[in-house]
Amino acid sequence: MNKAKLPIEKHRIQRGPNCSKVRIGAVPLLIAWFAVFPAPAHAYIAAGDRVFPGTLILPQIAPTDETYIQGATPFSGTPLVAPAFRGTDAIGIFGKTLTEGLGIRLREVYSRVDRAGASSRYGWQNLTATAQYMAVLDGPHEFLFSVGVDRQFGGTGAGRVQRRGFSGLGATTPSIYFGKGLGDLDIGYLRPLAISGTFGYLIGDKSPRPDLLMPGFAIEYSIPYLVSKVRALDLPDLIRALTPITELFLMTPAGQAHGVTTTALIAPGVSYAGEGWQFGIEAMIPMTRATGRGLGVTAQFHLSLDYLFPNSIGRPLFSPP
Amino acid sequence: MRNCVMRRRTAVTVIAAVALGFFSIRTARTTTQQSGTVVALSGQCFAEAGGWRRALRIGDPIYVGDTVDVPTDAKLQLRMGDGSVISLASGSRMTIHTFEIGTRGQQRDARLTLATGLLRAVVSPVSQPSIFEVDCAAGKAAVGSTDWFMEAQPGSVRVGVLTGSVILTSLATGRSVTIPARWGARLEAGLDPVAARLWSAEEFADVIGRTDVR
Numbered sequence: 001m002n003k004a005k006l007p008i009e010k011h012r013i014q015r016g017p018n019c020s021k022v023r024i025g026a027v028p029l030l031i032a033w034f035a036v037f038p039a040p041a042h043a044y045i046a047a048g049d050r051v052f053p054g055t056l057i058l059p060q061i062a063p064t065d066e067t068y069i070q071g072a073t074p075f076s077g078t079p080l081v082a083p084a085f086r087g088t089d090a091i092g093i094f095g096k097t098l099t100e101g102l103g104i105r106l107r108e109v110y111s112r113v114d115r116a117g118a119s120s121r122y123g124w125q126n127l128t129a130t131a132q133y134m135a136v137l138d139g140p141h142e143f144l145f146s147v148g149v150d151r152q153f154g155g156t157g158a159g160r161v162q163r164r165g166f167s168g169l170g171a172t173t174p175s176i177y178f179g180k181g182l183g184d185l186d187i188g189y190l191r192p193l194a195i196s197g198t199f200g201y202l203i204g205d206k207s208p209r210p211d212l213l214m215p216g217f218a219i220e221y222s223i224p225y226l227v228s229k230v231r232a233l234d235l236p237d238l239i240r241a242l243t244p245i246t247e248l249f250l251m252t253p254a255g256q257a258h259g260v261t262t263t264a265l266i267a268p269g270v271s272y273a274g275e276g277w278q279f280g281i282e283a284m285i286p287m288t289r290a291t292g293r294g295l296g297v298t299a300q301f302h303l304s305l306d307y308l309f310p311n312s313i314g315r316p317l318f319s320p321p
Numbered sequence: 322m323r324n325c326v327m328r329r330r331t332a333v334t335v336i337a338a339v340a341l342g343f344f345s346i347r348t349a350r351t352t353t354q355q356s357g358t359v360v361a362l363s364g365q366c367f368a369e370a371g372g373w374r375r376a377l378r379i380g381d382p383i384y385v386g387d388t389v390d391v392p393t394d395a396k397l398q399l400r401m402g403d404g405s406v407i408s409l410a411s412g413s414r415m416t417i418h419t420f421e422i423g424t425r426g427q428q429r430d431a432r433l434t435l436a437t438g439l440l441r442a443v444v445s446p447v448s449q450p451s452i453f454e455v456d457c458a459a460g461k462a463a464v465g466s467t468d469w470f471m472e473a474q475p476g477s478v479r480v481g482v483l484t485g486s487v488i489l490t491s492l493a494t495g496r497s498v499t500i501p502a503r504w505g506a507r508l509e510a511g512l513d514p515v516a517a518r519l520w521s522a523e524e525f526a527d528v529i530g531r532t533d534v535r
Contacts, residue, residue: 046516046518046519049507049515049516049518051516051518100521100522137521224513224516225515227494227512227513228508228509228512228513228514228515228516229509229512229515230512231512232493232494232511232512232513240513273516275498275499275517306503306504306519307501307504307517308501310501310502310503310504311484311502311503315503319522
């Protein structure tokens with residue numbers, strides 16, 4: 001295909017039936033999800049005998065001492081049509097508890113942006129910090145509820161890898177989080193099911209960064225819970241440690257959209273739990289055209305510092321002796 | 322006259338038999354291996370062995386084979402031969418199956434059973450590889466040098482660790498979970514151990530309070 005014709009192809013796409021909704025968001029083949037939007041984080045949190053394993057898309061539902069690395073990239077073979085871009089992110093997160101219920105988390109993302117007909121760009125995204133407080137922890141009912149606020153510090157990243165117009169603009173996101181296991185219900189083999197979720201409201205510092213509503217849910221079926229709380233089954237070791245999980249994350253503008261449209265991402269995958277570590281991998285499937293095209297994959301390796309170093313770095317900064 | 326002599330002989334025989342039996346028991350008891358000593362208690366606690374039940378006082382020895390009974394509203398603390406301290410909460414029953422200490426205290430083989438109730442064990446360090454195991458109906462816990470709690474309930478057991486680490490193993494499935502300091506885990510009979518989790522300060526305060534003998 002002649003590269004000179006590519007803009008015309010894009011123009012045709014935008015003239016489709018949904019062209020009014022598909023503007024900025026329709027162009028990317030796969031959004032650099034983690035670079036542009038608030039913190040994905042891993043949850044290694046327990047409520048009673050329920051451990052909420054790693055989520056790779058949704059924010060963490062409670063503070064903990066942890067660190068992990070995560071990567072997210074489109075599957076190979078995804079076509080790249082100008083002026084679309086393809087983002088690949090390497091993410092590092094460090095979480096620290098201040099007290100048992102209060103913690104902070106820092107996140108940095110290093111992005112590679114592939115562009116059709118141009119060289120790739122590399123750089124850091126804006127630094128993000130989160131403060132989170134677990135307000136309710138009900139072990140017998142496997143329920144927890146947290147509140148938090150997430151702050152993206154504008155101007156701390158490289159503008160060349162940020163969404164156009166977003167460079168230098170920060171955002172603040174107050175959020176609520178919850179997790180609920182179904183183990184306290186008399187539902188037999190469905191007891192390993194759990195649901196966790198979040199609801200955030202991103203407030204952009206100023207135009208053109210729009211405010212966003214950001215609900216998300218994850219549903220999981222914990223095989224470790226099955227064999228430790230429901231029924232002794234003769235399963236291979238690999239299976240015994242797996243938790244199939246599916247996450248759904250939506251973002252929709254609230255108020256002035258500035259060209260941003262509703263996006264939705266569904267991510268089915270599995271999490272493997274070791275002692276003090278977890279590995280998770282999920283497919284990323286865009287559910288709207290504005291979210292992107294093509295499939296992606298994200299993988300995460302997580303260390304629980306409170307398990308591995310319980311008397312030093314894994315201990316809350318302010319805790320009783 | 323003849324009846325009188327017979328009565329005297331019978332009485333002497335009975336007294337001799339009782340005395341012989343008493344000293345035989347004493348001899349047997351003193352040759353049984355002592356595993357620890359009562360260092361604190363509140364309420365009335367007992368030790369049972371061979372069908373005998375004796376009330377415990379501070380300073381009394383505890384032997385291998387004894388089952389220690391701590392009734393409701395009582396608490397008991399033992400100092401074992403290796404320096405470890407075991408505290409038992411109200412409503413606990415614990416049996417000492419083995420408590421062997423090598424020369425100079427460098428080795429240890431301690432195997433206990435917690436039938437019911439809650440214990441706190443501050444296990445002393447030893448220089449050589451050692452065994453310190455507590456089992457119950459659902460599973461067993463193996464420790465090194467650590468400060469930890471074990472509560473045996475009908476059909477389950479839970480373990481919490483203050484310092485060190487404990488390996489909790491299911492007797493039914495043979496699968497284990499390692500519990501580090503500040504963490505705890507549960508095990509239900511016939512199943513794998515539940516994944517370990519952080520214990521809250523309130524959870525530790527509860528088991529500390531219940532095993533605190535003051």
